[in-house]
Amino acid sequence: MPNIIETFKLTRSFNSLTAVDQLDIAVEAGEVFALLGPNGAGKTTTISMLCTILKPTSGTAKVNGFDIVKEATQVRKSIGIVFQDPSVDDRLTGRENLYMHANLYGVPPGDQKNRIDRILKLVELEDRADDILRTYSGGMRRRLELARGLIHYPKVLFLDEPTLGLDPQTREHIWAYVRELKETHDITVMLTTHYMDEADKLSDRIAIMDYGKIIALDTSAKLKDTLEGDVIVVKAADLDAVSALVAEKMGLKQSRIVDDMLEITVRQGRSVLPRVVETATANGVFIESISLREPNLEDVFLHYTGRMIRADSGREPHGIAAIQRRKIR
């Protein structure tokens, strides 16, 4: 498969801060590629450069064979974008928003009606298409934005935090649409997210990004394999005591406290788990419950950075915060 996105030492600085630092990535045509990282890792800055919204400080990239600096208009014709913040006209109807987009992107007038009807069906908005957008829920607007990004048949679709602030059910829906798109359209998807499950369920390959650099890049399964182990989750009144105990008596040094639970990364968890209980009991430390799970991407991130990714709750901002978020950057 040829590479549809390639970056060459792509760099962007804001004053003294290097948001994206000499990035070299290649995305194959037809794959769903996720940039995963905490807020401020440089994901949106990367996408903004690939979409020609921001100019790189140094380095460059090619999207669909076009240089993002020298051939910006060609790049723009090749891509669809779903921005992190809302970007629809809420005084127009859903259909009017789509027609406007079709005209801005030079979709032949003869094709417009047909394409718009079909895409509305895909995102299940055909019944509400002629309502003013103000009456739409957040999830419906998101679906409309997704639909809009596809009207001009882009080669690459960029999704910047596509399900930020949406409820779990709507998120599942959006994921289903994206997967369906990949099946039905000849399209490459690049998305940014700080949700582990989103990257895990949606993407073929994941690039973990932190401080402007890629720190790991592979399929979800292989990333988890690099941890070579399982995670034992312990619930106890004195987690520090358990942590100290397993480190001292059993040599299990990879443990940390997450959400009032102690997570211990071990090899062959099935056989280690009973020993943990024995050791705790023998030393008079009471364990309330204990379980075993496979490593997830959170563990991968922790492994590479020594930090947790969950910097914020990702809840929908309200009131002033919502308006602030919508501001153009």
Add this chain to the structure above:
Amino acid sequence: MTELRGFYTLWLREVKRYLRDRTRIVSSFVQPLLWLVIFGVGIGASLRGGVQIPGITYQHLIFPGIVGQTLLFTSMFMGISVIWDKEFGFMKEILVAPISRFSIFLGKMVGDSTDALIQGIIVLVLGLALGVNIDPVTFLASLPVMLLITFGLVSIGLTIASFMGSLESFGAIQSFINLPLFFLSGALFQLQLLPDWMQTVSRANPLTYGIDALRSILLGGAWQPFQVQPLFVDIAVVGVFDLAMIAIGTWAFTRMK
């Protein structure tokens, strides 16, 4: 062709948004009505000997001026659409589209001008109700002149708004510009009667020529001897002003991120 369709779709958007905003349309009656009825009648009554133009009352004299004022205020106000679009994120959708900034600016500008023209037409109809004599030919002849006046003014509003980050700062700047332009346009006075300094400043104001053109059309022969400039000169001045403002506005949109 893509550029033309982009222009058209942005124009259509501005007009649709305007026509759906009922309160804006209804409230547009109020201010000109106050000026024409209260200010026009009041000042007219205090000018004992009447104005010095035979056959024209003070109310009739300021009528084209109030049309011009409406065009000025609404046109400048249109810049607010840029701020809204930035605030609500829609500007990004337009700015990343594969069409030129010139088409984007022109689509928005002509769309907003169309809206301002509709406001102007409302005031014309208001004048008709107040007894200003407007025959169909006069009515039709005033439309292109009104549109021409709005182009430059809308361009100023859009240019300022493209630099502004908030509604408040836009409002503040706007009031700095609106009132001087209005008071120094001869909208409320006959230019020849003013002291020299005020005449000089007024002659540097492009709106003066716009309002003079509207008077030439709406007041007909009675205004002829008092014209600031002949009609075609007025139109040429406004046209050149428009072109300059469009150039500046396009530049402003090009640097917008």
